[in-house]
Amino acid sequence: MILPILAYLLFSIGPALGTFLVSLTNYAGIPGQAVQFVGLANFISMISNAASGFSASLETTLVFALSVTVIQNAVALALAVLLRNPLPFVGALRSMIFLPAALGVTINGILWLLIFSPSQGPAAGLLAAFHTSSAFFGSPTLALVLVIFVQIWANVGFTALVYLASMDNIPHELFEAAQMDGAGRWSVFRKVTYPLISSATTVNVLLATVGSMNVYDIIYVLTDGTSNTNTLGMYMFNTSFEGSGDLGLGASVAVMMFVLTMAAALPLQWFLRRREVSV
Amino acid sequence: MRRRRAWDHAWKLALAVVIIVPLYGLPLLYLLSVSFQSPVQFLRNPFSFPHPFVLANYPTAWVQGDFGRYFVNSVIYTASSTMLSVLFAVFVAFPIARRYVRGGSFIYSLFLAGFFLPVSIVPLFIEAEKLGLYNTRWGYILLHLQLGLTLGVLFFAGYFSNVPKDLDESALLDGCGYFRYVLQILLPLSTPALVTVSIYAAVSTWNDLIGPVVFLASNDYFPLTRGLFSFYGQYESEWTLLAAGVFIVAMPLILTFAFIQRYLVRGATAGALKL
Numbered sequence: 001m002i003l004p005i006l007a008y009l010l011f012s013i014g015p016a017l018g019t020f021l022v023s024l025t026n027y028a029g030i031p032g033q034a035v036q037f038v039g040l041a042n043f044i045s046m047i048s049n050a051a052s053g054f055s056a057s058l059e060t061t062l063v064f065a066l067s068v069t070v071i072q073n074a075v076a077l078a079l080a081v082l083l084r085n086p087l088p089f090v091g092a093l094r095s096m097i098f099l100p101a102a103l104g105v106t107i108n109g110i111l112w113l114l115i116f117s118p119s120q121g122p123a124a125g126l127l128a129a130f131h132t133s134s135a136f137f138g139s140p141t142l143a144l145v146l147v148i149f150v151q152i153w154a155n156v157g158f159t160a161l162v163y164l165a166s167m168d169n170i171p172h173e174l175f176e177a178a179q180m181d182g183a184g185r186w187s188v189f190r191k192v193t194y195p196l197i198s199s200a201t202t203v204n205v206l207l208a209t210v211g212s213m214n215v216y217d218i219i220y221v222l223t224d225g226t227s228n229t230n231t232l233g234m235y236m237f238n239t240s241f242e243g244s245g246d247l248g249l250g251a252s253v254a255v256m257m258f259v260l261t262m263a264a265a266l267p268l269q270w271f272l273r274r275r276e277v278s279v
Numbered sequence: 280m281r282r283r284r285a286w287d288h289a290w291k292l293a294l295a296v297v298i299i300v301p302l303y304g305l306p307l308l309y310l311l312s313v314s315f316q317s318p319v320q321f322l323r324n325p326f327s328f329p330h331p332f333v334l335a336n337y338p339t340a341w342v343q344g345d346f347g348r349y350f351v352n353s354v355i356y357t358a359s360s361t362m363l364s365v366l367f368a369v370f371v372a373f374p375i376a377r378r379y380v381r382g383g384s385f386i387y388s389l390f391l392a393g394f395f396l397p398v399s400i401v402p403l404f405i406e407a408e409k410l411g412l413y414n415t416r417w418g419y420i421l422l423h424l425q426l427g428l429t430l431g432v433l434f435f436a437g438y439f440s441n442v443p444k445d446l447d448e449s450a451l452l453d454g455c456g457y458f459r460y461v462l463q464i465l466l467p468l469s470t471p472a473l474v475t476v477s478i479y480a481a482v483s484t485w486n487d488l489i490g491p492v493v494f495l496a497s498n499d500y501f502p503l504t505r506g507l508f509s510f511y512g513q514y515e516s517e518w519t520l521l522a523a524g525v526f527i528v529a530m531p532l533i534l535t536f537a538f539i540q541r542y543l544v545r546g547a548t549a550g551a552l553k554l
Binding site for chain 2: 001003004005007008010011012013014015016017018019020021022027029079082083085086087088089090093095096097098099100101102103104105106107110111112113114115119120122125153158161162165166214216217220221233236237240241247250251254255257258
């Protein structure tokens with residue numbers, strides 16, 4: 001029991017707390033250079049120095065997280081409503097939307113990089129038919145939209161399945177009673193289904209919020225943070241591991257991400273829990 | 280009424296198919312088709328059925344991408360880190376679930392807290408360098424214990440607390456040792472938790488791309504994800520080869536997915552709805 005807990009402290013909770021510690025240093029990982037305690041200098045230069053790129057990253061992250069959370073949940077809910085009927089092939093369709101979860105970011109990313117390849121991809125071919133073209137993931141205006149799309153594409157299956165599981169828990173009599181009372185399709189959804197899956201909504205919205213504010217692996221594959229897709233996660237990764245290798249600054253970006261995530265998730269959780277209805 | 284119902288289902292099916300198939304089926308199907316085309320056909324008409332049907336892209340990609348070695352690495356990393364983390368988790372969860380140790384609930388909340396802390400990649404990297412885990416196989420395995428261990432303790436503690444305590448005592452009376460009891464009697468009773476935790480840990484380790492970018496430097500140690508990403512960088516313009524490479528890596532996942540899908544779904548929904 002001691003060994004596993006040690007492993008946990010060493011490889012999980014220790015490093016997580018270590019983020020705070022490293023964020024207060026000028027750790028650069030260069031051999032021979034002394035590591036100094038610099039207090040809040042990383043945070044101050046990050047926020048006050050306009051050239052640091054922090055505020056642009058912050059904006060990108062907020063756009064990314066808000067779009068992903070809202071669209072992913074709306075689409076997942078619609079898919080869940082469609083896929084809960086005993087239709088033929090419904091199992092195959094459910095599998096299809098869940099498959100990206102197994103394929104992982106590398107395959108998902110490369111798949112869409114190829115589809116949206118500006119030179120030989122099918123999307124470029126389609127645009128060429130309309131006598132236009134785009135740089136897609138290289139386009140400063142379009143790249144972020146596409147990255148948001150791929151993130152939703154990859155995760156909407158999971159979200160939809162959580163909604164589906166929650167809908168399956170609703171007693172069937174409730175629907176029958178509502179229909180008996182002459183409720184239409186929309187009001188059954190609005191008055192019966194939607195309130196009764198509120199705990200799934202809480203989970204899905206929170207997971208999407210926390211996930212989208214911290215994700216960067218899919219962005220690393222798609223753009224590496226170029227063309228205005230430099231979210232805070234990407235900024236943290238590139239500051240730490242590419243170019244200058246400023247690990248201290250990278251850690252302070254990670255701390256900022258943590259603070260922002262909590263600032264978004266905690267009030268959201270309070271609000272979502274309050275509106276939950278129990279079955 | 281019945282006619283209306285059938286019609287109702289028909290348009291829902293049509294809508295679902297129209298949304299899902301183009302977005303999820305066609306991109307993969309297109310790439311699969313490209314992987315069997317000759318470069319000449321790809322340049323002339325990539326949307327047509329492969330003609331001539333070229334199988335050679337696969338062996339070529341396999342050799343040039345060095346996927347054999349990456350595959351072995353991925354298997355080693357995934358199997359070891361999953362088994363080790365599950366083993367560790369079991370022996371933390373048991374005493375906690377049974378309250379055989381003091382401060383059990385504190386340890387439990389320590390593991391729960393693991394989900395709510397900052398991204399730890401920077402300190403992990405520093406630690407990896409200091410402890411000599413950087414760019415080594417076993418270091419890479421140790422650095423991937425995180426998810427299985429955290430998830431495992433939470434899942435197993437829940438399962439073990441449902442097993443009657445009498446079982447512990449009768450096993451003890453029968454002279455069954457601690458390790459044997461936990462592994463051979465208790466663990467099989469918690470198969471659903473075991474399967475869910477293992478699958479989640481395995482999938483996340485197998486698909487990790489940031490890990491090998493940060494913790495590994497030499498080609499020899501790369502797992503499939505990193506290998507495929509390098510292959511993409513090298514052969515960006517040779518689509519037919521690239522498509523074959525993607526499918527070499529994707530095929531085992533698609534086949535495994537067919538078997539593990541229900542466990543993934545069960546884990547996702549059970550975990551998510553209990554949260």
